[in-house]
Amino acid sequence: MFNPATLFKAPEVNPITHKARTLPFFNIVNIYGRVFFFSWFGFFVAFWSWYAFPPLLNDIIKKDLKLTKIDVANSNIIALCATLIVRLIAGPCCDRFGPRYTFAGTLLIGAIPTFLSGTAYTRNELFALRFFIGILGGSFVPCQVWSTGFFDKNIVGTANAVAAGFGNAGGGVTYFLMPAIYKSFLKRGLKPHEAWRVSFVIPGIIILFVTAGLILLCEDTPVGKWSERHLHAEQNLAAHGVQARLVDAPTGGITDKVSTEGTNSPPSTVGDQKLQYDATGDRKTSTYADHEAQLSEQQMLDTARGEIVQKPTAKQVFGVMFSPHTLVTAFCYFCSFGAELSINSILGTYYQKNFKTLGLSESGDWAAMFGLLNVVARPLGGIISDLLYRNLHTVWAKKALLHTCGVITGVFLIVIGVLNPHNQHTMFGLIAGLAFFLEGGNGANFSLVPHVNPHANGVVSGMTGATGNFGGVIFAVIFRYNAYDKSFWIIGCITIAMNLALCWIPPFSKKQVGGR
Template sequence: MGFSISLLWSQPEVNPINGKARSVPVLNPINKYGRVFFFSWFGFLLAFWSWYAFPPLLHDVIAKDLDLSPNEISNSNIIALVATLLVRLVAGPACDRFGPRYTFAGCLLIGAIPTFLSGTAFNVAELYALRFFIGILGGSFVPCQVWTTGFYDKNVVGTANSLTAGLGNAGGGITYFVMPAVYDSLVKDGLTPHVAWRVAFVVPGILITAVALALLLLCQDTPTGKWSERFAAAEENMRRQSVQGNIVDVPAGITAASKRSGSSSPPTTDEKKVDPTGGASPPDMETQTGTQQILATARGEVVQKPSFGEIAKLCASPQTWVLGACYFCTFGAELAINSILGTYYGIQFKSDNLSLQESSNWAAMFGLMNALFRPLGGVVSDYAYRSTKSVWAKKILLHTYSIIAGAFLLAIGLTNPTDLATLVCLVGVGFAFFLEGANGLNFSVVPHVHPHANGVVSGFTGASGNLGGIIFAIIFRYNYKDYARSIWIIGVIMIAINVAVCWIKPIPKGQIGGR
């Protein structure tokens, strides 16, 4: 399917076997696919904004009000990531069991409570507690990606996932604009700094609650309806395509899909050839001829309720570890650097007397580039997949982007630029392009790996990103007087890890579906 500008608002073509869209109606929130797309990115954007609402005000306003030391500021950044790591590990299996829509809304509504209570922190212990529970909002990334994956077919899933995640991640940049602006406006209206920063947190709390309720009322779990009815819907779709067989709601092992296909119902006597994509996506196992292949693929890709043993097996899979390792590097670096970037600009250009708003604006550029560079990574990934008909193309691009991003960190850390234009180009353009593009590439590969347990794989990968953020934040904590040293150390780690895992096959041997 060639690109046409009308695809941005027209009703998408749909795969008749799985009900997924083959284009992304970005500008059509009325269509059910466009509506899910909108609430996926907008809900995550608000969550990311609130999750990172503290850093723009933390180093100056809040630190003075609560009398915080540099170590206590660093500790609070680390604590904010710990809760998100735990929530993402839980959110993955929860998506597979209860559906991503309810998991998404749950993360937003629960995270809104500590957001409203942010102004009740009057000492460092209370700040730690609030930032820990606000970290629940960061877990909303997992249902955001699982929900999007469930609505878009493999020919565009990389683009769809990277768009929702990229636009959502832009919340990390928006917060650097919005929170200082809200704070300054409250001070100008007569509030003291002590009160103004506390009132500012009410704004994201209200928006998060409203969006969570809206996505519950206006959207659906899957393209075919309720989450609990996904098996019956898949079987009905296959019957419409003259394919006979049952999709059983049972946990699927890493290689169990091929075993299940052996016990499927026999094909129809005429072995009717079916091409459900009409040539729109690569001729993988889902588009090969033969009803037996279609049935086996459907059984391998309809999400199953995971058991604890199944979750453990999936998390031990080398392919899952590759995704986690890459996201550990890229999203981990993004989280850690995003939390110190405003301060880094202020330190580097202290002689230029950058104000809080000015340093925040420059730091915001890095986060805002997610709206462009992360989706671009997904678009490039999908193009490579359609051209080569191989998931290897996506994986090679992922490691290439990650290694180049690590090289940019080496350049930034070793040169420690004192020229504003140079630092902005290195961090806000070059580094952001490859780092954020690699994040998009990563979740373009995720839907291909163990698709019957997409939530588990997404949760493990997302949690690994937070683990990277924690490790890298600890590196910054113990080098808070020399941020440049921490930056090049992180660059070395990124390059080393990607070189170590680049040889592993992208899809497990014997896996049915996802190819």
């Protein structure tokens, strides 16, 4: 049963990885609550800046730069291309350098073109700036990898889904924020030509503040530095009396071994670190001992062998990227997040097309609701996924939820495309239903991702996130060359077909260490 007190108090932790087994959402003093806050808020401001153009693009910027409808559509496609590349790169970077520094790097690099947004005076300059601002979309990968590193498998789906859901809401909030910032500068006496340019300075400044907080106030892992994560896992095993060698570790990444064979004395070191003992000769307990979950010896070994992230070689990166189990999460995300990105870019224009009485502000407000539903729908997908896993004790339950959401999403897309509603109640109701299952499917997806090749979680997250962006590019091209209603049902057919084609593949390899 859910206990509301867990949202405020220090969480129970896994004794080997020290990952939290509850989500202290409101406790930002606690390390887990603090990391969780910066993971979702960092992605929130990144998404806000990434999608800062669409609310102003179809009217103010379009007139100022004398853009055509085709130019606007092309700029939306270009905005997704850099993100695709960065997400592919960010995955291996997370495994090698750690998600915190990868996160900070994407935010800082993406802040530069954000500040320069106002310097666009031609179509090509706009295209170039939107391409490089797309780097910010790559921050999703370290956001999810960082969250996965701090929360255990019983709650990681909820943590990832809430972090991504709140972060994705930046794509909805921008429809309120950017017009409001723009209008505030108009009231201060700036001309429209100047006001929209100055508006982009605001998200740039906030990105810098969030990055500083992320670096100065947070840790790489629950046990400290990223480079020392293997040693801490081995140290924790020994501290809990598990007298075994760490054999069959994935990719041979755990090389220091614990051995007490042929002796009754406790080990004095693990790797290069000394173990601590009290005056009686007993090991000192972990600083987390009062909050540790009870795991069996085998569960501890499986955790150490299967969940410690390795530094991948190029061969290992490609092996994980193109394993059938990774491709399941990748192509399901291709359909769900790809559809979300492309729909986010055209929804306000679609509303204006079907409902002539809606002005720029009102159509933008209704379009924002699609993105804002991420606050509810995406976390709910992760929460339900975790509940199914805890009660049914099988990862297949998470996978079944993912494909169910995918098929229902496809049905909603087809219905919207076929009906092409000109009644506001019908249109807004169908879009809300679509958002519930589409965004819930995104949450269910990244609830499944931590179970797939957990020793290379960054690579799996990067491949999945990048393929979602690839879907956004493909679906944006479909919107570019077809009427909006026709595009909806085409995307719906693709979504149903792809989910049905992938549903038979097991969630992870039978040879996977520590998986269940």
